[in-house]
Amino acid sequence: DQQVKQNSPSLSVQEGRISILNCDYTNSMFDYFLWYKKYPAEGPTFLISISSIKDKNEDGRFTVFLNKSAKHLSLHIVPSQPGDSAVYFCAANSGAGSYQLTFGKGTKLSVIP
Amino acid sequence: SQTIHQWPATLVQPVGSPLSLECTVEGTSNPNLYWYRQAAGRGLQLLFYSIGIDQISSEVPQNLSASRPQDRQFILSSKKLLLSDSGFYLCAWSVGLAGVRETQYFGPGTRLLVL
Numbered sequence: 001d002q003q004v005k006q007n008s009p010s011l012s013v014q015e016g017r018i019s020i021l022n023c024d025y026t027n028s029m030f031d032y033f034l035w036y037k038k039y040p041a042e043g044p045t046f047l048i049s050i051s052s053i054k055d056k057n058e059d060g061r062f063t064v065f066l067n068k069s070a071k072h073l074s075l076h077i078v079p080s081q082p083g084d085s086a087v088y089f090c091a092a093n094s095g096a097g098s099y100q101l102t103f104g105k106g107t108k109l110s111v112i113p
Numbered sequence: 114s115q116t117i118h119q120w121p122a123t124l125v126q127p128v129g130s131p132l133s134l135e136c137t138v139e140g141t142s143n144p145n146l147y148w149y150r151q152a153a154g155r156g157l158q159l160l161f162y163s164i165g166i167d168q169i170s171s172e173v174p175q176n177l178s179a180s181r182p183q184d185r186q187f188i189l190s191s192k193k194l195l196l197s198d199s200g201f202y203l204c205a206w207s208v209g210l211a212g213v214r215e216t217q218y219f220g221p222g223t224r225l226l227v228l
Contacts, residue, residue: 032214032215034216036219041201041222041224042221042222043119043203043205043219043220043221043222044157044203044219045219046216046217046218046219049214049216051214089156089157093214093215098215099145099162099164099207099209099215100159100162100172100215101159101215101217103156103157104156105155105156106156
């Protein structure tokens with residue numbers, strides 16, 4: 001049973017445009033969400049997170065939106081750059097004191113120059 | 114600042130051989146430590162996590178084991194490798210404080226190929 005789902009395995013976007021990566025979850029106990037970026041043969045790098053008490057968190061070109069009622073979150077990258085080409089993982093945590101992150105399978109973003 | 118090291122970076126091993134992957138963290142004390150595996154075309158699968166020395170929790174039954182002999186050292190082992198053990202192994206750490214939201218930071222990974 002996959003509790004965190006990234007239904008798009010890949011996404012292609014033109015340089016300078018917006019990239020939108022989506023993530024859905026099924027476990028209503030999740031209340032902290034993270035996005036990681038991963039290049040081939042490297043470990044994932046933490047990008048941005050959001051707590052369930054917020055619906056938006058912004059850090060430079062990266063913005064994460066959370067819709068709790070829909071159990072949906074998205075990562076917006078504006079403007080997209082070729083260096084953003086990587087696999088993006090969505091992850092969720094079920095609260096303080098819970099040590100585990102549940103990851104989606106990832107979405108491969110390709111930014112075309 | 115905190116850094117996490119893994120070695121080796123790449124490993125090719127025959128089926129049935131033993132395995133030892135090492136992970137160390139610098140710049141923090143009492144971290145939570147994690148071992149993940151990413152198989153080809155799949156997401157990140159949590160294998161083990163540890164909240165303290167000699168405190169190991171296993172998430173997936175398999176022929177792998179983990180040990181934490183020191184506060185900032187985490188070792189992944191196997192006595193006999195299987196073909197299905199091939200993959201990309203990632204170590205991660207987190208702050209490990211009660212009440213702190215969990216953000217995990219990953220090492221560079223070890224690519225294991227079992228032939």
